[in-house]
Amino acid sequence: AKGSGRGIYHFYTESLTTSANERLALETRLRHALEQDEFVLHYQPLVALTDGRIFGVEALVRWQIPGVGLLSPSRFIPLAEETGLIVPLGEWVLRTACARMKTWLDAGLPLEMLAVNLSPRQFQQGDLHERIRAILAETGLMSRHLELEITETALMEDGPENETKLAVLKDLGVRIAIDDFGTGYSSLAYLKRFPIDKLKIDQSFVRDIPLDSSNMEIVAAIIAMAKTLKLEVLAEGVETDAQLAFLKHQGCDVAQGYLFSRPVAADAMQTILATAMAN
Ligand code: C2E
Ligand code: CA
Ligand code: CA
Ligand code: CA
Secondary structure (H helix, E strand, O other), X not given: OHHHHHHHHHHHHOXXXXXXXXXXXXXXXXXXXXHOOOEEEEEEEEEEOOOOXXXXXEEEEEEEEOOOEEEOHHHOHHHHHHHOOHHHHHHHHHHHHHHHHHHHHHOOOOOOEEEEEXXXXXXXXXXXXXXXXXXXXXXXXXXXXXXXXXXXHHHHOOHHHHHHXXXXXXXXXXXXXXXXXXXXXXXXXXXHXXXXXXXXXXXXXXOOOOOOHHHHHXXXXXXXXHHHOOOXXXXXXXXXXXXXXXXXXXXXXXXXXXXXXXOXXXXXXXXXXXXXXXX
């Protein structure tokens, strides 16, 4: 591990790499990380705004590099995506999160939904639905507890084709959420036709509430549109009471953000859930 240390350190401190050699070293390192089980999942609560209840969690991957620390996904997901390693990594995420969710449900914790991110590359896989079906069977998690998050950008590319892909996934009984909504270019026609359950408003629109009136108008418009389309709507990146008050007033269904909790390790999440249940 010493030999690859320098590249990793560089990766950790600087941005996504420069030379081809370094990229290759990182790719190799990423591959090893998968084999050596260096990834961990953190979970962040999804809070219903009607009653303040945690009814779901989103799984978010981190890379625990021995001797270095916890690396955030923005530092390695792009490379994993580019090299195709996102496919086995994404499968590990799905399997691990579904298994965890199953143990929480079996323990009687009052959770309904597990949200898992699907990368564009995963979404393009022809046999994705079969892989997901296999993971659900293997872990024993019922499909109605799983929500797949796909970014607006990934979904709106090749729109017509994606309608079929989504339909095949929906047939499994899972739910579909559009992630980072508002940052891409959605066609209203697709939004109406696609078998989608939820819009997740990107945190960039939530961040400056109540200072940025145009972002407030955008958020209000997305919530109104979601209602019209009969989609559930979630706001990401909620950090303040003022943001929460605004979102509630607009009729937003669900919120997620540091105001409620940062993403935390599975054990800590379990404690949060058990405490919420006891109260
Ligand atoms: P995302 O799916 O949009 O996830 C939300 C991100 O916002 C998370 O960052 C979360 O920690 C952060 N966040 C949550 N609440 C707040 C808040 O109140 N304020 C601020 N400033 N940030 C908040 P994280 O965990 O670093 O993940 C970043 C991105 O990496 C994710 O964005 C997602 O695109 C990607 N990612 C994470 N896990 C996976 C995964 O398992 N598979 C794939 N394909 N992508 C993943
Ligand atoms: Ca997400
Ligand atoms: Ca998002
Ligand atoms: Ca994002």
